[in-house]
Amino acid sequence: MYLLKQNVAIKIVAILAIFTLLSVGASNKTLAASLADGEYSINYSVLRADSDSASMADGYFKKPAKLIVENGVHKVQVGISTSAITEFKVGGANVTEISKSGESSVVQFNVSSLNSPTAGEIHVIVEDQNYDHWYTIRFDFDESTANALSSQTTSTASDATNTTSDTETAASSTAKETTTEKVENPRTSDMSDITIYTVLMIVSVGIIVISIVNRKKLAK
Structure with missing residues (x-):
C-alpha cells in the first residue's frame, strides 16, 4: 500500500513539472508571436x-x-x-x-x-x-530573444543615407544599441532556465522526501 501511494505521489509531482515546463515554453512562443511592426535584434x-x-x-x-x-x-x-x-x-x-x-x-x-x-x-x-x-x-x-530596437536608433539609421557624418553617427548608435541588446537578450532565456531548474529541484526534493517517509513506515 505504501509503495502504491509513493508511486502515485511521484506521478503527480512529475505531471505538475511537465505542465510547468510546457507553460514556460508556451509563454515564450506567445511573446514572440506578438511582435508588432518594427525593428528588433534577434539571436x-x-x-x-x-x-x-x-x-x-x-x-x-x-x-x-x-x-x-x-x-x-x-x-x-x-x-x-x-x-x-x-x-x-x-x-x-x-x-x-x-x-x-x-x-x-x-x-x-x-x-x-x-x-x-x-x-x-x-x-x-x-x-x-x-x-x-x-x-x-x-x-x-530564436524568437524568445527578440528585443525591440529604439525608435531613435531606427531614425538615425534612416538619416544615415544622406551624409557621411550621419552614417558614422548611425553606426555608432547601432553599435551601442546592439551592445545593450546583447546584455539584455539572455534575460528571457535566463528566467526560463531558472524556472526549469526550480521545477527540477522541487521534483527531486519531492521524490527524496517520499522515499524517506516510505522507508520509515516500512521500518515500523
Whole structure:
C-alpha cells in the first residue's frame, strides 16, 4: 500500500513539472508571436542541412541579426565576416546586399516563419586553396530573444543615407544599441532556465522526501 501511494505521489509531482515546463515554453512562443511592426535584434544559429548541429559556417555569421517586421512580413539582416562566401541564396533567390566593407558585408532576406529554420545556400570559394563548394545551411532564429530596437536608433539609421557624418553617427548608435541588446537578450532565456531548474529541484526534493517517509513506515 505504501509503495502504491509513493508511486502515485511521484506521478503527480512529475505531471505538475511537465505542465510547468510546457507553460514556460508556451509563454515564450506567445511573446514572440506578438511582435508588432518594427525593428528588433534577434539571436540565431546556422545549422547543417541534415541535422540540428551547428554548421561550420556559423562562425562566419555575426550575431545578433536585425529583424524587420512590416505588415506581417519578416525580413532579417545578417552580417558576414568573410568574403569567401561569394554567393548566398535563400529560397532560390540571391539575398540583397545592404552594405560591404573589406571582408565583411551585411545582407537581407525574407523569412517565411520564425518558428522553423530557414534554408539557404552559400557558395564558398578560397582561391589560394583551390576550394570551391556549395553548401546548404539553415538559419534557426530564436524568437524568445527578440528585443525591440529604439525608435531613435531606427531614425538615425534612416538619416544615415544622406551624409557621411550621419552614417558614422548611425553606426555608432547601432553599435551601442546592439551592445545593450546583447546584455539584455539572455534575460528571457535566463528566467526560463531558472524556472526549469526550480521545477527540477522541487521534483527531486519531492521524490527524496517520499522515499524517506516510505522507508520509515516500512521500518515500523
